[in-house]
Amino acid sequence: MNKQECIQRTADYVKMLLEHDTSGHDWWHIKRVRRLSLMLATQEGADPFIVEMAALLHDIADEKIAGSEEKGMATVRAWLTQLPLSTDEIEQIIEAISTVSYKGGHGKKPLTQEGMVVQDADRLDxxxxxxxxxxxxxxxxxxxxxxxxxxxxxxxxxxxxxxxxxxxxxxxxxxxxxxxxxxxxxxxxxxxxxxxxxxxxxxxxxxxxxxxxxxxxxx
Ligand code: ADP
Ligand code: NI
The missing domain is CATH 1.20.58.1910 (Methane Monooxygenase Hydroxylase; Chain G, domain 1)
Structure with a gap:
């Protein structure tokens, strides 16, 4: 499975999970955030694969959808582990996703370029x-x-x-x-x-x- 297939499989999975959401986290929101993220990634020099994967999965970890952030992150991790990705890639995607829900202000470690881009795209939407x-x-x-x-x-x-x-x-x-x-x-x-x-x-x-x-x- 190549990178493009990983993205396609992930997109299908997220679409299935969020298709019927009416609280503002529907599949169209994910599609807009994905497009905006990729546009920002090009302009800011962030890794497009990490960015696209994180954009697709960013709301799966949201506590409003998963119940708790821990549960959501576990779902994301389980999904990523069965794809042919390196540990490093998985950690980078997880790191970027955890940035998106980061409320700011309580002195966490500096954000990665990919995390910043997806957080900006989510906020722009x-x-x-x-x-x-x-x-x-x-x-x-x-x-x-x-x-x-x-x-x-x-x-x-x-x-x-x-x-x-x-x-x-x-x-x-x-x-x-x-x-x-x-x-x-x-x-x-x-x-x-x-x-x-x-x-x-x-x-x-x-x-x-x-x-x-x-x-x-x-x-
Ligand atoms: P996201 O992280 O995808 O922006 P949120 O869960 O923060 O998702 O919110 C989903 C949408 O609902 C966003 O457009 C947000 O601005 C809006 N929203 C969140 N909380 C409220 C609220 N208390 N009243 C009205 N709109 C809200
Ligand atoms: Ni979102």
């Missing part, structure tokens, strides 16, 4: 028009409303507030999405992120305009 759409899908799947002026928009929410469904889709923009442009690892991703960020700002501006009826006096 949370931005722009697609990012907006995914946010509302996710909020809907959790029973959150899209906006509630009674809930102040704050950057952090307590566990209690989440439990009582006091998060809204709009909340997520302030809590995470608008911060992502400053968290990109690579120059190429930062440039794309700026564009997608601007689009989200325009969206929010228009959302509040319509909500408050400020666009209604034009006729």
């Amino acid at each position: 949370a931005l722009g028009a697609i990012g907006i759409a995914r946010t509302f899908m996710y909020a809907g799947s959790r029973g959150h409303s899209m906006y509630d002026p009674a809930i102040p928009v704050r950057e952090t929410m307590t566990k209690e507030e989440y439990r009582y469904g006091r998060s809204t889709a709009l909340h997520h923009f302030y809590e995470k999405l608008l911060k992502l442009k400053d968290l990109m690892n690579t120059k190429s991703a930062r440039k794309l992120a700026m564009e997608r960020h601007r689009f989200m700002e325009q969206f929010l501006q228009q959302f509040y305009r319509e909500w408050d009826g400020h666009d209604e006096d034009v006729n």
Whole structure:
């Protein structure tokens, strides 16, 4: 089995696992992250095989899908071990995947080039028009409303507030999405992120305009 076949087999496997997901981790998200990752890998000089494999498998290890990160990583490792890969390749792929879910801020070891690229691609897919759409899908799947002026928009929410469904889709923009442009690892991703960020700002501006009826006096 050559590298291309390893990729194809992995793509089929992930597609089977995520095809029916409705929480924003569907197969199309994986396809976009795969494409973005490969584009960034070329621009940043990361290993395209490690990057493509890590992009394909990055959400299998997500605790929202696997139950826990340990379980998810075990699934990924089991999958990789039965492919004809060297120990070194397996470790590089695992390392890159663990970067993606890394929340940042608690002083872990420096990221590999491949990890940085896939993390940037995953974050880019949370931005722009697609990012907006995914946010509302996710909020809907959790029973959150899209906006509630009674809930102040704050950057952090307590566990209690989440439990009582006091998060809204709009909340997520302030809590995470608008911060992502400053968290990109690579120059190429930062440039794309700026564009997608601007689009989200325009969206929010228009959302509040319509909500408050400020666009209604034009006729
Ligand atoms: P990924 O790592 O693939 O970005 P996440 O599990 O972090 O996946 O989120 C899936 C999608 O749902 C992303 O687009 C994310 O921005 C969005 N999302 C995550 N948490 C919330 C939330 N509390 N409210 C609304 N959208 C959310
Ligand atoms: Ni993802």
